[in-house]
Amino acid sequence: MKSFNDKRNFYRMMLNREVVVTVIDDEANANIAATCRDLSATGMALEMEQPIELGTHIRIKVDSSGEQIQALDARGKVVRLEEESDNCYLLGIAIEEID
Template sequence: MSQNDRAYSEKRDYIRMRLEAAVVLHHAGREFPALCLDLSSTGMQIEAEVALSMGDKVKVHIPSEHSELAGLDAQAEVVRVSDLGDGRQALGLAIISMS
């Protein structure tokens, strides 16, 4: 079942943590600096100067502020795209896996 097929109410059953954290978005062999606006166990919202489409698969690296922790890598699917102007997009990402 794709992330788009889940009921809206099910998507909102998870707590979202608001944050403004610098992350790195990886797509098609390129890296893009991005800003993570919120994070839950099933997805995240980010803003980046990038041109992605619904269904694109990406990797997001959230670096750790602590040297003893490696940070978080998430494989994700783009499930929402909003154009912010100036080449920037707000992206809703559904997390496929984390490491």
């Protein structure tokens, strides 16, 4: 049973891991470095130096930390954007597909 403070359907795993973000909606498909703060079955929080607009579709690649763990390649949509400080943005990503 979930506690009053945690109304999420899935637990979040704290990662603090470097990831590569590709903006799918952008013709250039530029790769952007980011840090994945946490990950759950349906979403993740990314820390970046530049904002990405709400509703933008992105691809996120998280390299494996070892041979026994498969790399994560997911597609999602930006559903939350917060400016934490100068050149530091926190993005909430809804995962739409995992390859």
